[in-house]
Amino acid sequence: MNRPPTDPELQLLLERLEHEPADALESQWLDFKPWTEPKADLRTACEYAACFANAEGGVLVFGVADKTVGRARAIHGARGFDVDLFRRGVYEGTRPALSVEVSVLPVPEGTGQLLVVRVPQGSEGPYGTSAGLYKQREGKNCMPLDPRVFARARTSTGEVDWSGQPAHGVGLADLDPVQLARARNVLRSKDPGSGLLELGDADFLAGLEAVRDGAVTHTGMLLFARRDVLAARCPQAQFHYVLLRDETTVARNDIDRLPILEVIERMEQVFQGPLNPEEEISLGLFKLRIPEFPLEAVREAVLNALTHRDYGSPAEVLVRHSSDELTITSPGGFIAGISPENILRHEPRARNRTLANAFVKLRLVESSGIGRKRIYRSALAFGKRRPIYTATPDSVTLRIFNRGANPRLASLVSELSARGAPVSLDHLLVLDALLQSDHVDSGAAAAVLQLPRDDARTVLDAMADPSLGLLERRGHTQSATFHLAKGVATTLKGKAAYTRSRGLDPVRYAEMVREYLKDHSSITNAELRQLLGLGASASASVEASRLLARWSGPDGFLDKLPPENRPRYMRRSAGTGAKRGV
Numbered sequence: 001m002n003r004p005p006t007d008p009e010l011q012l013l014l015e016r017l018e019h020e021p022a023d024a025l026e027s028q029w030l031d032f033k034p035w036t037e038p039k040a041d042l043r044t045a046c047e048y049a050a051c052f053a054n055a056e057g058g059v060l061v062f063g064v065a066d067k068t069v070g071r072a073r074a075i076h077g078a079r080g081f082d083v084d085l086f087r088r089g090v091y092e093g094t095r096p097a098l099s100v101e102v103s104v105l106p107v108p109e110g111t112g113q114l115l116v117v118r119v120p121q122g123s124e125g126p127y128g129t130s131a132g133l134y135k136q137r138e139g140k141n142c143m144p145l146d147p148r149v150f151a152r153a154r155t156s157t158g159e160v161d162w163s164g165q166p167a168h169g170v171g172l173a174d175l176d177p178v179q180l181a182r183a184r185n186v187l188r189s190k191d192p193g194s195g196l197l198e199l200g201d202a203d204f205l206a207g208l209e210a211v212r213d214g215a216v217t218h219t220g221m222l223l224f225a226r227r228d229v230l231a232a233r234c235p236q237a238q239f240h241y242v243l244l245r246d247e248t249t250v251a252r253n254d255i256d257r258l259p260i261l262e263v264i265e266r267m268e269q270v271f272q273g274p275l276n277p278e279e280e281i282s283l284g285l286f287k288l289r290i291p292e293f294p295l296e297a298v299r300e301a302v303l304n305a306l307t308h309r310d311y312g313s314p315a316e317v318l319v320r321h322s323s324d325e326l327t328i329t330s331p332g333g334f335i336a337g338i339s340p341e342n343i344l345r346h347e348p349r350a351r352n353r354t355l356a357n358a359f360v361k362l363r364l365v366e367s368s369g370i371g372r373k374r375i376y377r378s379a380l381a382f383g384k385r386r387p388i389y390t391a392t393p394d395s396v397t398l399r400i401f402n403r404g405a406n407p408r409l410a411s412l413v414s415e416l417s418a419r420g421a422p423v424s425l426d427h428l429l430v431l432d433a434l435l436q437s438d439h440v441d442s443g444a445a446a447a448v449l450q451l452p453r454d455d456a457r458t459v460l461d462a463m464a465d466p467s468l469g470l471l472e473r474r475g476h477t478q479s480a481t482f483h484l485a486k487g488v489a490t491t492l493k494g495k496a497a498y499t500r501s502r503g504l505d506p507v508r509y510a511e512m513v514r515e516y517l518k519d520h521s522s523i524t525n526a527e528l529r530q531l532l533g534l535g536a537s538a539s540a541s542v543e544a545s546r547l548l549a550r551w552s553g554p555d556g557f558l559d560k561l562p563p564e565n566r567p568r569y570m571r572r573s574a575g576t577g578a579k580r581g582v
Contacts, residue, residue: 004029004059004118007105014064014107017074022066026140029056032064035078035115042086045117046093046129048142049100053122055137061105062115077111090117096124123337162311164209164354167221169233175216175224179259180204183223183362186261190363208358218311219354222260231257236331238316239263239306243275246322255316260306264299264364267319271298275321281407288410292402293326294378297387300371301398305330307359308351308396315395326400333393340389343372344425344450373425375400380428383409383435406435408491421468426459431470431484435492439474439483486519494530509547514557 022032052058063078087102101118128134135142196207205211210220243252278289305317310332320327336349350356359365383406388399413423433448446456460482464471471482528544552558
């Protein structure tokens with residue numbers, strides 16, 4: 001069993017005590033302990049909770065002698081504890097604090113109950129006890145964490161701020177005045193009134209925490225060190241940009257160890273030039289120029305990759321650029337419970353706090369974590385495909401796509417903003433989902449918006465409100481569905497979209513056509529195929545013609561339409577007796 005056992009599975013394991021000791025039943029995810037007294041056993045629970053949390057989680061069972069064979073003799077049970085106090089004791093006795101599940105498992109032997117502590121796999125480790133004991137489950141044992149592994153883990157998870165520690169071997173003389181001037185120019189362009197600009201170099205560096213108590217920090221090294229110093233003292237600070245001409249041909253392959261502000265400047269130059277061509281669309285009297293990859297998204301993505309990477313990892317930041325996709329990979333997995341499924345909503349947590357604070361002071365990023373939302377919005381506002389984050393324990397990858405802009409969506413967003421009804425990121429996320437589907441409910445919207453279901457329903461209701469008028473609701477219960485409003489559906493997806501999205505059974509073709517004709521004066525063969533989802537093949541065209549002919553006969557509903565509203569081929573053949581076709 002490659003997971004912690006459930007209570008019923010524990011009961012089955014206890015049956016085996018008749019012939020083997022509890023020690024033989026233990027595993028990576030299970031340990032048995034005899035019960036002594038509450039205070040001592042609480043200390044044991046804290047130790048094993050941290051041990052399990054540093055691995056894959058597990059179950060600790062109190063009240064069983066682990067060396068005794070024979071169920072009646074091995075199970076003596078637990079007594080004198082309070083479940084809630086025990087749970088709180090584990091929470092208060094671990095660092096970071098662990099929330100565990102404490103319960104009672106009934107047995108016929110001893111005191112009649114076992115105390116069961118269920119520990120989840122940790123997301124903010126390494127975990128230890130309040131007394132400073134750090135262990136990790138390895139097989140059936142809790143082993144001390146290797147000091148080097150422990151130190152690396154604390155840095156990797158952001159518990160220790162590597163970027164704020166002294167950069168040994170790097171002095172003030174190793175800092176490049178050119179990089180210092182670059183930082184001042186960046187700040188001057190963002191916030192010309194910043195008080196930092198009035199400071200001398202020494203105080204400017206101290207204000208950015210590039211220097212603390214006269215010592216250059218890792219932040220100071222990453223921002224201001226000369227290239228040769230950076231290469232010698234921090235070789236892992238490598239930035240790799242690859243431009244692909246096609247799937248198998250590399251047009252540009254830049255590998256550098258550069259101060260961070262210079263990296264950002266170079267990427268801005270790349271994506272402000274001919275390597276990032278623009279598409280021009282008309283919005284009424286105005287023209288809108290849309291680059292393949294929005295510069296705002298690229299800047300935020302590169303900054304995030306450099307700020308939040310794990311500088312303890314030897315891996316590099318890799319930017320892979322093709323005409324179809326921009327992929328940015330940063331060493332180090334997500335920290336503090338952040339995942340691709342909650343990245344839009346989770347509170348920001350910096351692995352390198354001092355470096356992140358320096359970027360805030362230079363006005364390159366916001367401290368509120370809205371940069372991630374900007375990446376999404378800058379793509380979705382133009383109708384481009386939604387960006388995608390993926391992660392492993394060792395890296396985070398962001399993919400930004402160059403699906404051709406949707407001029408109709410860009411026009412809709414511009415029009416609503418002009419009339420004082422700006423389209424938010426939440427609205428864009430829902431619209432993007434409805435460009436791929438005919439309808440959405442609160443459950444599906446919750447996944448898209450990364451919100452609780454009730455909050456997602458609030459967003460949908462607001463979009464269906466007449467003041468915005470983006471959606472229409474079908475039903476009023478929790479299972480209600482939402483589809484694009486008539487004008488929005490026609491604008492974004494074509495004339496057939498609204499009729500189809502109202503949820504009619506596609507088998508009921510005639511009813512769908514009747515619904516369609518309530519909103520449109522006529523229907524062509526191509527429009528019928530689109531409405532019914534028949535496709536564009538020759539056989540689909542023949543099938544559409546057959547259906548139109550059936551509905552145009554003496555008993556068909558198309559013959560009952562006014563002449564001007566009949567399909568065009570009917571107008572040509574009316575009264576002539578000619579064979580009807582398309």
